[in-house]
Amino acid sequence: MTKLFQYRFYALLLLIFTVFSAQAKMLETRDFTPLSPDKEQMKTNALITYQLQRYHYRNLPLEDTVAEQVFDNYLDALDNQKLYFIASDIKEFEPYRRELNKALSTGQLDPAFRIYNRYQRRVIERLEYSLSLLDKGIDQFDFGKDEELLIDREPEHWTKSQEELDDLWRRRVKGAVLSLKLSGKEPKEIAKTLKKRYESQLNRVLQANSEDAFQTYMNAFTGVYDPHTQYFSPRTSENFNINMSLSLEGIGAVLQTDNEFTKVVRLVPAGPADKQGELRPADRIVGVGQGKEGEIVDVIGWRLDEVVDLIRGPKQTIVKLEVVSADSQDENQTHVISIRRDKVNLEEQAAQSDVIEIERQGRKFKVGVIDIPTFYADFQAIQRGDPNARRTTQDVQLLLHDMMKKGIDGLVIDLRNNGGGSLGEANALTGLFIKEGPTVQIRYARGGVEVMRDQDPRLLYDGPMLVLVNRMSASASEIFAGAMQDYGRAIVMGGQTFGKGTVQQIRSLEHGQLKLTQAKFYRVSGASTQHKGVIPDITMPSIIDKNEIGEDSLPEALPWDQIKSAEYTKNNTFSAFIDSLQKRHLDRMSDNPLYQTLLEEIEFAARQRNQKTLSLNEKQRIDEKEKREAEQLAILNKKREAEGEKVLKNLDQLEEEQEENSTKKVTYKPDFVAREGGEVLLDLLDLSEQMAAQANQH
Structure with a gap:
């Protein structure tokens, strides 16, 4: 990656x-x-x-x-x-x-x-x-x-x-x-x-x-x-750059072959599939149709490039995907998703922000939230010398300046589902929150170690911080989150990250190309991001199956290891509070209906995945299907009620709703997890004040 x-x-x-x-x-x-x-x-x-x-x-x-x-x-x-x-x-x-x-x-x-x-x-x-x-x-x-x-x-x-x-x-x-x-x-x-x-x-x-x-x-x-080391035949190599644009100009999904199926690896942030909301990582595509009325073509056993050719098409046209859900063990149990093709605009992938207000004991606190879908940089504009070239770090600076004027009490950086991007931007973003020092280490095959450092002596923000991550946070996201954790600069909250800590190089051959792993990333502490990823300080459960998605789920993934720590200064302001923060977090979540619904979703998905056999008895299958769909609808409606949304009569209504969403501009709205991140930051402020008061008494 x-x-x-x-x-x-x-x-x-x-x-x-x-x-x-x-x-x-x-x-x-x-x-x-x-x-x-x-x-x-x-x-x-x-x-x-x-x-x-x-x-x-x-x-x-x-x-x-x-x-x-x-x-x-x-x-x-x-x-x-x-x-x-x-x-x-x-x-x-x-x-x-x-x-x-x-x-x-x-x-x-x-x-x-x-x-x-x-x-x-x-x-x-x-x-x-x-x-x-x-x-x-x-x-x-x-x-x-x-x-x-x-x-x-x-x-x-x-x-x-x-x-x-x-x-x-x-x-x-x-x-x-x-x-x-x-x-x-x-x-x-x-x-x-x-x-x-x-x-x-x-x-x-x-x-x-x-x-x-x-x-x-x-x-x-x-x-x-x-x-991640792979051979590409001449035919594959010729389409290398084309296929990058195929992913972005079709539905915005990264695909790979999985036995006879085409499997969704990742959704491109702000892409048509991401906005539509129904397609998920690990879903399997078994059919593709053109337009609302077009016949679904069965693509089981097809080459990946042939499937991609079917999915691509003119902008603003509809493509229908017949999909086996990631949680389903029946490869013939499918549903159809309609997505409007479009090009992913950098504007919609850009960082967005919001300020949430939380009241405690009659006092209102403001917590800024910045969502970063990917670490982006408009390289063509940068090469032209355009001073207005879009970059993650530049956009975050502008958003943060605006929020600081509003007097925020804490900052949440949301990196959930951020699959990475520009290493240079991860390095520069880290520099906004530390005064100086290394940000990441890169060890090469022959043992040489390169240390990337903060190039900007300015410290833009030194207040309380929390970084949100999940299993889909990978690569550059892990480098930033790992640096914030190592420096003691931010609490990391969420789930264990992907664990992609290797660097690949494309080598041209006379007959095709070889993508070869040549280096590994290491945090400033010396710990690799490979295999283990970043382990959060405060945990949140996730519906994403760790056995299906993540570096440690891949065969022959390079192991986790350590090298010598880089020289850096760690801030230990909150390390003593982690246990107390986790306890307060869990106490809050025990009364949170959205959290309880999430646990139900996770348990439901696990039962579907753990099914070992498929009955060939029609009555039994009908009973199982009716029970499954009723439970799925009940969980969904609990979630919608908790969010103040209208409940659904059936699952078909959800599909209609999601098709409408595919044409809407993506606007970040903090969910209950982001709000909980704000609560954790306020807990940190409270515990810090208590410790300071006790110190003054002595």
């Missing part, structure tokens, strides 16, 4: 494991041409191996253990749900487990392509089998029978036979039919929808080329080093 200079959202957008997942049995008339590597790919393989060993931050010799990891990663990239290969395939591949280190160093790709060709054949078989079931008619399925489908098959053993796999796929097709039936579709429409889906996926498998196999294999290799 970060480079040294700028937070790299588009690296995630291009994280393509070209996995053609779907469902299969191969007809003998079906034409399938095995793929084979070319000399250019073999040469590139050897070059990638050399660059990883020479330049990657992690010093990892190419030994047998690495070969085993590459082997496992490759199978995982192709078939992590164990839906295609059978045990005899894996046994046949097993000799490659310890041979890949030699193959990688010499550029030999035959083992990788043999595995990929077998994978293609198995996928085709499964798709053909699924189509053959549909040809027999969907009335063959008995939905009164008590059968179930295992939701997550990754921990399972490989199936032992084709017959066992046939039964698994019979249940998968039955589950797909039942879900469409429960959504109100007629039998003919169900059969048509599923046939179209499987045929589309089958065509894509048959269109696969050697670059697909090569890129998947190379990313299985780079993934051993860390999850």
Whole structure:
């Protein structure tokens, strides 16, 4: 997500494991041409191996253990749900487990392509089998029978036979039919929808080329080093800059491939999807439609760039996304979100402020709140020498000057959902709140450490401060929050941050590009932001699933560690009050209806995620759906009542409301968490005054 200079959202957008997942049995008339590597790919393989060993931050010799990891990663990239290969395939591949280190160093790709060709054949078989079931008619399925489908098959053993796999796929097709039936579709429409889906996926498998196999294999290799080191094929590399603008000019969502699905990684602040309010990180996009009346095109198993092409379109036009919620374990339980395409304006991403008033014991206090959606800088305007070029730090200065004139008693900086951005702006913003000193340390692969420092001797604000963070606060956000915490300059409140503390560099190859991790960020205290992120002083629960989102949820993420502390002066004014502040916070929250509703939302989402199996009994599924939607509506209406909003009769009303929001300008309004941040600051003032009074008595 970060480079040294700028937070790299588009690296995630291009994280393509070209996995053609779907469902299969191969007809003998079906034409399938095995793929084979070319000399250019073999040469590139050897070059990638050399660059990883020479330049990657992690010093990892190419030994047998690495070969085993590459082997496992490759199978995982192709078939992590164990839906295609059978045990005899894996046994046949097993000799490659310890041979890949030699193959990688010499550029030999035959083992990788043999595995990929077998994978293609198995996928085709499964798709053909699924189509053959549909040809027999969907009335063959008995939905009164008590059968179930295992939701997550990754921990399972490989199936032992084709017959066992046939039964698994019979249940998968039955589950797909039942879900469409429960959504109100007629039998003919169900059969048509599923046939179209499987045929589309089958065509894509048959269109696969050697670059697909090569890129998947190379990313299985780079993934051993860390999850942010990736190989981009020539086709991907050509679209690198275009894809950055695709994300911003379509719906404002950063996407990646997740098995056969297109997964939402992050929403761009103030983008169309963010304003619409319904799409969330970890949601899976399974269909895309054009306009309010356009047909939804099934995109399960599609390449990421193909899905992005469908999502993009002229400004102010409607795109419909068929989505599986992040909390849903049924991949066929979907809902449709309508979003009006637009370009994300820097103006709407800019920092905004508000002043909240809190009354205590008859006295009114003012707390300033500044929301920073991203660390931005108009680099083109800066390069032109434009004195009015927009920058986070400059905008915050103006907002803060205005609030200080109003006589604020404390300041809240809201970095929730801020995925990072310009490192230079994070450094400069830190400088507004410290007189002098280091702000962040950067350690490079060969051990050299660079210390970035506050370049401005002015101290703009020295009053009480609190920084709000959550799991989506990453990179530059973590650098700022970590510095404020290390200096004792601000209380950090919220949830553990993302933990993205690595720096990537793009290296051009003759055949594609390599994004390679070359450095790590460290706080001035010497602690890395990598993996652990920033741990808040005052905790707030979050609906975001830590097991799904965050650096520590990614395989082979570089570990947390420490280096020597930089020289800086820490202010310990509030460290003694943290326990008391947390207790007062929890006492308040126990009576806060919005906090209690949040806990209900978290518990509801956890139950959905923890569901292990999916019933194929129609009556049971109907009962479960009605109960789930009723509970969801009840929680939502509790929240709306607490916020003074009109309650809803059904969930469809929410969708209509959110579609209207997608065209409105984003105006920051402090929520109950931001207001609670203000309360915590007033607690700090109170405790500080009590301590001062006690000191005077002695």
